[in-house]
Amino acid sequence: MSDRIRIAILGYGNLGHGVELAIRRNPDMELVAFFTRRDPAALKTLTPEVPVYSVDKATERKDDIDVLILCGGSATDLPVQSPEYAKYFNIVDSFDTHARIPEHFAAVDKSASESGKTALISAGWDPGLFSLQRLLGNCVLPDGHDYTFWGKGVSQGHSDAIRRVEGVVGGKQYTVPVAEAMERVRRGENPELTTREKHTRECFVVAAPGADKQRIEDEIKNMPNYFADYDTTVNFISAEELEREHSGMPHGGFVMRSGVTGENGETKQMIEYSLKLGSNPEFTSNVLVCCARAVYRMNAAGCTGAKTIFDVPPAYYSAESGEELRKHLL
């Protein structure tokens, strides 16, 4: 047992819950602690034999933990937590504010380089697996165009935005890739696509009794940043239907690289990667867990500081030996 990789979870929301479940499917790993900002006694996990500690006690347990998986949000949690905990732990986070990745990387790198720990940031599927596909596509087909489409899936941020509209008591938003745009890319047309041409937004909204639905719809459709640049549809439904049909967190998307080869660029080449996810947080958690294995291995190999999925030799994600991998997966 003692040679299993000892994992701890900080933050028990959707992601922490997913990590808890993912570790069960990876027999070389062991969940050894939860850390929470809530009252530890009040936190009911699915794994009651694993102790729950207050986050204040985390550093006291640093010698019992091989990798700490940070399951907080990118807006306010991770910018503070990742640089802080990289002083004491190998960490994995899923920081996903694309524009702020360089500064987050720099802050985490400073901590982890000083402590001799390994810190993998921005793990998940985008950033994460999608980033890796974009990188590979760019390297393999240097003369080409990148396309990333998201969905069909629930956007948490857009769902939150809907729920902030006055008179709305519940809502979910689906980001939907435009099939015709994807077909144009697949045909090798290399179209320049506007925001509106790539995705539509589909909203399911529960209005308060007596609320002005026309005003709600207009307000949603004209909301800057979130909806104004898209073709948006608003469907009013009952609270029961919202609960019954829209309580899941499916997501997915497509990364395409459309390129040319040949003496005069006469040969079309197309790479396409896609995810169809029944649960976005459960899938993201699975990525975090195999990244934790990679972080553990990289640290053991003396490879310290901040890392991203671009820096990880893929064999490190696997519990199998190089020999086994070459035999049955190469």
Place this chain on the structure above:
Amino acid sequence: MSDRIRIAILGYGNLGHGVELAIRRNPDMELVAFFTRRDPAALKTLTPEVPVYSVDKATERKDDIDVLILCGGSATDLPVQSPEYAKYFNIVDSFDTHARIPEHFAAVDKSASESGKTALISAGWDPGLFSLQRLLGNCVLPDGHDYTFWGKGVSQGHSDAIRRVEGVVGGKQYTVPVAEAMERVRRGENPELTTREKHTRECFVVAAPGADKQRIEDEIKNMPNYFADYDTTVNFISAEELEREHSGMPHGGFVMRSGVTGENGETKQMIEYSLKLGSNPEFTSNVLVCCARAVYRMNAAGCTGAKTIFDVPPAYYSAESGEELRKHLL
């Protein structure tokens, strides 16, 4: 100019030709030599300013070459060439006899470890990019099933087999994935698929004047290993039609990982990767060239011996810095 990576090509068939073209699209690289077993004076390349040497002279030029890309075949060339040239050069090969990869790896590793060179074997798309997707799929979704489908594309081996049948003067064979089988996988059914259920084989055959077409068709369809286990169709066409419609080398395929997450495996998750290639050798060559960049970098980092795509930190495939990659691709 002198800080460009100096590449040499050994073997000037479809692959060597593709590498020659690929290097033109990678400005951080420079093609410095061709080596051939033919008469160097008789070899007409697309880049006449690059010298052509007899293969016997290769080792004499070892100090002028950063990476040697071996463009020979897996049956007889690479098992000899890769271990031999890894004594003197960083190398990349596209060894693709899956069953013999372990022994090839061992032989190359011995040479490269002793010489302090880096040797990336089995680069391309399968083995290669497809292997990488299989590995990632297995790690991210440990509870799941793998599926690889090939095509639609020309199989060189099967085309050669057709042409060996008596009375056949020309022929091309397309491997075609069965759409219904792929749909079953995409629906998450996790089917057990037989060889026959996964692919069909489509042959275009030019018969000699007066040849017995029925006998040719029967002989093709019943050929063990190549066709007997598949639903095979044989179309007789003219030499002109073969030349006009079937002279390309398109290929492609699909790697799928169908898995589950959640407390009781109730959540379906699907990963799909696909290639649609106008030219198989040109695409493979592009992969070899970015692998050459990675080999050069790994060797500079002191990472020597035999490697596969499983061992390469993806950032090494790119000419851009980690900072640039994080900024625009992560």
